[in-house]
Amino acid sequence: xxxxxxxxxxxxxxxxxxxxxxxxxxxxxxxxxxxxxxxxxxxxxxxxxxxxxxxxxxxxxxxxxxxxxxxxxxxxxxxxxxxxxxxxxxxxxxxxxxxxxxxxxxxxxxxxxxxxxxxxxxxxxxxxxxxxxxxxxxxxxxxxxxxxxxxxxxxxxxxxxxxxxxxxxxxxxxxxxxxxxxxxxxxxxxxxxxxxxxxxxxxxx
Amino acid sequence: xxxxxxxxxxxxxxxxxxxxxxxxxxxxxxxxxxxxxxxxxxxxxxxxxxxxxxxxxxxxxxxxxxxxxxxxxxxxxxxxxxxxxxxxxxxxxxxxxxxxxxxxxxxxxxxxxxxxxxxxxxxxxxxxxxxxxxxxxxxxxxxxxxxxxxxxxxxxxxxxxxxxxxxxxxxxxxxxxxxxxxxxxxxxxxxx
Numbered sequence: 001x002x003x004x005x006x007x008x009x010x011x012x013x014x015x016x017x018x019x020x021x022x023x024x025x026x027x028x029x030x031x032x033x034x035x036x037x038x039x040x041x042x043x044x045x046x047x048x049x050x051x052x053x054x055x056x057x058x059x060x061x062x063x064x065x066x067x068x069x070x071x072x073x074x075x076x077x078x079x080x081x082x083x084x085x086x087x088x089x090x091x092x093x094x095x096x097x098x099x100x101x102x103x104x105x106x107x108x109x110x111x112x113x114x115x116x117x118x119x120x121x122x123x124x125x126x127x128x129x130x131x132x133x134x135x136x137x138x139x140x141x142x143x144x145x146x147x148x149x150x151x152x153x154x155x156x157x158x159x160x161x162x163x164x165x166x167x168x169x170x171x172x173x174x175x176x177x178x179x180x181x182x183x184x185x186x187x188x189x190x191x192x193x194x195x196x197x198x199x200x201x202x203x204x205x
Numbered sequence: 206x207x208x209x210x211x212x213x214x215x216x217x218x219x220x221x222x223x224x225x226x227x228x229x230x231x232x233x234x235x236x237x238x239x240x241x242x243x244x245x246x247x248x249x250x251x252x253x254x255x256x257x258x259x260x261x262x263x264x265x266x267x268x269x270x271x272x273x274x275x276x277x278x279x280x281x282x283x284x285x286x287x288x289x290x291x292x293x294x295x296x297x298x299x300x301x302x303x304x305x306x307x308x309x310x311x312x313x314x315x316x317x318x319x320x321x322x323x324x325x326x327x328x329x330x331x332x333x334x335x336x337x338x339x340x341x342x343x344x345x346x347x348x349x350x351x352x353x354x355x356x357x358x359x360x361x362x363x364x365x366x367x368x369x370x371x372x373x374x375x376x377x378x379x380x381x382x383x384x385x386x387x388x389x390x391x392x393x394x395x396x397x
Binding site: 032100 | 280282283284285286287288289290319320322324325328329332343345348349353354355356357358377378379
C-alpha cells in the first residue's frame with residue numbers, strides 16, 4: 001500500500017510538472033521569417049522585474065544617447081517641437097522585440113497624425129543593434145543604444161531589470177517635456193498598437 | 206483524504222491535454238502540419254461582400270463551412286517584415302485568382318493575424334488595401350493550433366462536397382510568384 005502511495009504521488013508530481021510546462025509556454029508562438037533561425041528565445045521571463053520611478057505628470061528625465069544613424073540624440077531637443085514616444089525593448093535578437101519595432105515602422109501614419117517622434121531604446125551595443133535592425137527594413141525612427149554606462153537611461157526611467165535588460169516599456173512625452181502616458185508591460189507580451197494610438201491621439205485633445 | 210482528492214484532480218487535468226477551440230466535425234486528416242486549424246471558430250466578417258465571398262451566413266464559422274473546393278489560409282503578422290513586404294504580392298495573387306474564370310469560385314483565401322488585435326488587422330488591411338478577408342488572432346489561439354511557426358505561413362485545405370477536409374500544403378515563406386503559386390495550388394489540390 002505504501003509503495004502504491006509513493007507511485008501515485010510521483011505520478012501526481014509528474015503530472016503537475018507537465019501541466020506547468022505546458023502552461024508556461026515559450027514567448028515565441030509565431031515569429032517573422034525575417035529572423036529565421038537567428039533569434040534567441042529566453043523562454044518565459046518574470047513579467048516585470050524593476051521598480052517604477054516615474055509618474056504621469058512628471059517631467060521626463062533628460063538623456064543623450066548615441067543612435068544607429070551616428071547622431072547623438074537628446075530628449076531635450078524635442079521640447080517645443082514634437083511629442084515623443086520612447087519604446088524600450090528588453091534585448092535585440094529575441095522574439096517579441098524582433099516583432100515590435102517593425103510594426104511601429106509601418107505605423108508611421110499614426111505618429112505623423114499626432115506630431116510624435118518615435119525613439120527606440122535598447123541596452124544592446126551599437127553593432128548588435130545595427131545587425132538586428134537590418135532585418136526590419138529601413139526604419140524611419142531613431143534607434144538609441146543605452147549600452148554604456150549600461151542601462152543608465154533605462155534605470156533613470158525606472159525600467160532596468162535586474163539582469164541588465166530593460167522592461168518592455170512605453171513612455172509618451174508631450175512637447176513640454178511632460179510624461180503623459182506610461183506603459184510598463186509584461187515582458188513576454190507585445191503591447192497592442194491601439195493603446196499607443198489612443199495615447200497619442202489624446203495629446204491632440 | 207483531501208490531498209488524495211487533489212492529487213486525483215491534478216492527474217485528470219494533466220490527462221485532459223491541450224485546450225482546443227470549439228469546432229465542427231473533422232472527418233479526414235493528413236499528416237501535414239496544421240490539421241487542428243480546422244477546429245478553429247472564426248467570427249464572420251462584418252463586410253457583407255466578404256461574407257458572400259466565403260459563402261458564410263452565420264455569425265461564426267469554421268473553415269469547412271466556407272463555400273469552396275480549396276481554402277488557402279495565410280497566417281500573417283502585422284509586425285512581421287516579411288508579411289509587410291509580401292502584402293502587395295498577396296494582393297496580386299488574390300487579383301489573379303479572382304479574375305480567373307476557372308478558379309475564382311473554387312479557391313478562396315483568408316488571412317489570420319497571429320497575435321494581432323482587430324485594430325492591428327484592420328490597420329494592416331487598410332495600409333496595404335488587402336481585399337481578401339482577414340481575421341484577428343490576438344491570443345495566438347488559432348496559430349497555436351498549428352504550432353510554432355514562421356510568418357507568413359500558408360496552409361492549403363481541400364474540401365470535398367461532404368465537407369471532408371484534407372491539408373495539401375503547409376509551409377512558411379512569402380515572395381511567391383502569383384502565377385506559379387496558383388498552378389502549385391491547383392496541382393496539389395487536384396482542383397477541377
